[in-house]
Amino acid sequence: MASECCLSLTKYFLFLFNLIFFLLGSLLLSMGLWILLSEDKMFKIFEVPPPPYISIHLLSYLLIISGSVTMSLGFLGCLGSLKTVKCLLATYFILLTILLAAQIVGAVLFYTQKTELAVSLQDQTVKLINSFGQNNSSFKSFETTLLDIQKKAKCCGWNGIKDWGKSIPCSCYVNATVNATYEIKDPKCFTCSSNSSCSDGIHYEGCGEKIKTWLDENLLLILVFILAICVVEICGMILSMCLYKEGSVEYNTIFY
Secondary structure (H helix, E strand, O other), rough: OOHHHHHHHHHHHHHHHHHHHHHHHHHHHHHHHHHHHHHHHHHHHOOOOOOOOOOHHHHHHHHHHHHHHHHHHHHHHHHHHHOEHHHHHHHHHHHHHHHHHHHHHHHHHHHHOHHHHHHHHHHHHHHHOOOOOOOOOHHHHHHHHHHHHHHHHHOOOOOHHHHOOOOOHHHHHHOOOOOOEEEEOOOOOOOOOOOOOOOOOOEEHHHHHHHHHHHHHHHHHHHHHHHHHHHHHHHHHHHHHHHHHHEEEOHHHHHH
C-alpha cells in the first residue's frame, strides 16, 4: 500500500514537473515567434530594453529552438509519467542524459578553451568586417548582428575603430539615429550621410573588450543558471527511472 502511494506520488510529481516544462517551452516558443514576426514591438509594448549583445533575429531563433526542445521534452515526460510506459520513460531519460552531458561538455570546453574561443571569434569578426557590404547573403544575418551589437553596446569593431579602417558604419557613431542612412562610395565604404545625426562623436572602444567585461560581471549568474538547469534535469532523470522500474511494456496503453 505504501509503495503504491509512493509510486502514485512520484508519477504525478513527474507529470507536474514536466507540465511546467511544457508550458515554459510554449511560452518561449511563442515569444520567439512574436519577436521574429514583430521584431522589436514586443520590447516596446512591455517597456523593456532589448538584450545589448545579441540581435533581435538571433534572439528569436534561440527562443524558438529552446522552446521547441523544452516543449518536446515536457510532452514526452508528461505522457510517459501518466501512462507509465517504459519505452517513453527510457527515451525521456536518454534525452535528458544527452542534454545534461552536452551542457557539461560545453561548460568544460568554454572554461578550458576560453583563449582559443576568443581568438577564433576575433578572427571571424575581423573577417566579417573585411567582407562587409559585399552582398553575400550567407553573411547578411551576421552583419546585422554585428551592427546591432555595436549600436547597443556602444562599441566599434572587435579591437576598436581601427578594424573598420576608413569605412566606419553608422552604428559606431554616438547617438546615431535609427533612420541614419549609408552613403556607399565603394563596396567596403559605409559612412554616415550628412542628413543623419552622426556628428556627436564615435565609440572607439572595441566590442571584444565590452563582451569580455559583460561576461566577467555576469559569470556567476550564468553558472548559477546552468547549475539550476542541471539540478532540474537530474531530478527528472531520477524520477523517470523510479517510474521505469514499475512501468509497462504495453505500448497500447498510450492510447487508452
